[in-house]
Amino acid sequence: MDVLNIKDLQDDATLTHESCYRALAAKDARFDGVFFTGVKTTGIYCRPVCSVKTPRASSCVFFSSAAAAEVAGFRPCLRCRPELAPYALQQNLAYAVWQRIAAGALNDGDMERLAAEVGLSSRQLRRVLLQHFGVTPVELAQTQRLLFAKKLLQETRLPMSDVAYAAGFGSIRRFNALFLARYGMAPTSIRRAAEKFPGNDLDVITLRLAYRPPFAWTEMLHYLSGRAIAGVEAVTEDESGHLSYARSVRVDGINGWLCVRHLPEKHQLEVSLSITLAHALMPLLARIRSQFDLDANPQVIAAHLASDALLAKQIVRTPGLRVPGAFDVFELASRAVLGQQVSVAGATTLSGRLVGKFGIATDTPFAGVTHHFPLAERLAAASATEIAAIGLPVARAEAIRNLAQFAAQGGLKIKVGTSLPDVVAHLKTVRGIGEWTAQYIAMRVLRYTDAFPAGDLGLQKAAIEFDDGVRLTEKQLLQRAAGWSPWRGYAALLLWQSLA
Structure with missing residues (x-):
């Protein structure tokens, strides 16, 4: 009997019978075709998205394929039709x-x-x-x-x-x-x-992107503000206290800028872009959706994580907390390397210096947005001594250069379907990138929902309550986080937010 092996699951080797059942209870379409559920009381097997009432966990057996379920004696469900489910x-x-x-x-x-x-x-x-x-x-x-x-x-x-x-x-x-x-x-x-939306003139394009509420916009902008790369991106506040995010943009060789604001009453983000980006709108809007995690289902995530007492408290305080993404993989990866063994503020200072020395100047309507982030090819061609001049140890400068060479050779283009462990292992082939950095990159910009940088001191500190006031070790935190799968990335944001 080909009963589901946790390694056969979508992209997370930590998933167990319990995790499969959680995905089934959530009717999570991400797992459609990844596993099938045999219900012992009925002799029927279904897809995870089947609309029937969720059976008890004790009645479920999980299989890695429809064929395996049938060999075990289960019949296909006539409602969800397992034959329509794709392979994993x-x-x-x-x-x-x-x-x-x-x-x-x-x-x-x-x-x-x-x-x-x-x-x-x-x-x-x-x-x-x-x-x-x-x-x-x-x-x-x-x-x-x-x-x-x-x-x-x-x-x-x-x-x-x-x-x-x-x-x-x-x-x-x-x-x-x-x-x-x-x-x-x-x-x-x-x-x-058509309805005439305000703000569209000859120089600016204004579009709207919807999300599933709730959305902890203020918390996300505060997170991005503390990590904004000086010269490239900026979080500003208007006279009414409304926060917005602006940055320089370079897509497919086209230069411009964008600004994102929140329309909470419409459950939308309003995106203003320079007219120069008109022909790059499709890939650009896809990046923005990813950066602001607009495709997340906060209710499903919260329903699972709220089973943990500590996380439940923070979910109540900040409903709709999402994982802030990044506009560009190399940009975020570089900032993650700069953030190794220094404070958030220190990493922000270093990234600003890197942009000032190697970035490309540009014009935008925003006083704090003056450059594009350095191209990977530019940093790959620089010497470690040149990079270290911004105030880095030589070893860290070498890591930036190694990452730039890796990116210039296509190393940050991850093939679809690659598992989280394989992605982390792939990133760690870059000399200077360890487990924390690889997990952080996977979580924020590669959008692996279960990525979890357990070596982060902040996360270990936030989890002190779990161990009678003693900060957890990385191993202990990983053990504690096993129950948060497959949403450990969101749990990390909740823990970081609890420190705020």
Whole structure:
């Protein structure tokens, strides 16, 4: 009997029978196809997303495949239809491919390149999407382009030609034809009927991104403020006390800036961008969604973590706390290395110096945003002595240089479906990156929800209550955190927030 082995699970070797049951109780679509649940009282096996009432944990047996469940004597559920569930690898790939297509990965029509990025042939890629979504990659890409164009028509004053190209259409004629065929109206009809959003002029594009409430915006901005890289990003407060986040932007060789504000009554973020970024909007908005963790389901996460008394207290204090991401992998990884063995404030000072010495000057409307972060190629070509001149020990300067060379060679481009342990091991091949740094990078910018930098002194301090006033060791904290899986990254933010 091929009963589920914890190593067979999606991307987390710490998952157990208990963790699978939690995913089942949450009907967590991330695990659809990763495991199947056999219910001993009925003799039926289901997908994790089945809408039936969740059975008791004692009645459940977990399998790594539908075939294994059937060999064990279970029948497929007629409601959730296990035959529709993708395989574990395909489930991960299908969602990741959807994200890439939503960010414009197929705007150039290069199916072979996209397939290569996710480690499949174009034929396999087509099968994955058909099995998971019921559409081909081309059909999925067309839908994403049309929906994105519709968004731009309703929320911006961009010329029709810019709307078409920003949404990935090769020509206005093709855009008009597909829009009319799919929606039964011309794009101009959408614009005439659209709500006029304020703030869209000839120099600024303003768009809105939705999230699932609640959202601890103030706490997230305070976190980002303490770690903002001087010259590259800034958190500001207006006369009404409202916080906003601004930064310089470089996407696909296009330079500009952005500013993000909170619209709590609408459960949205308002994003203002320089007009220079018009043709890079699809990948740019995908980055912003990731940076602000907009796809998180805070209620599901809180329901699980609230079973721990200490975390429950902080959840009540800061509902909707999310894991702040980062706009760029290399930028965050560099700052993480600079933060080794120094305070948060010290790391912020060093990162500002690094930008001042190696960054690229730019113009923005924000007084504190004057540069782009240094390119990996620039730091890779610098000597350790040059980098150390910003006030670093030579060994730390070497680590920055090693990381830059690693990034310049594509080392920070993680293949879809790579497990958390494998990602951490991969990052640790860079001389100067240890467990803490690798887990921190995985948590904040690679978006592994179960990444957990247990070697962090702040986390160990926040967990003192668990051990009669004695700070936990890294090993003890890892043992304590096992019950927080698969949301240990969010538990880390709650612990850090409790220190505030």
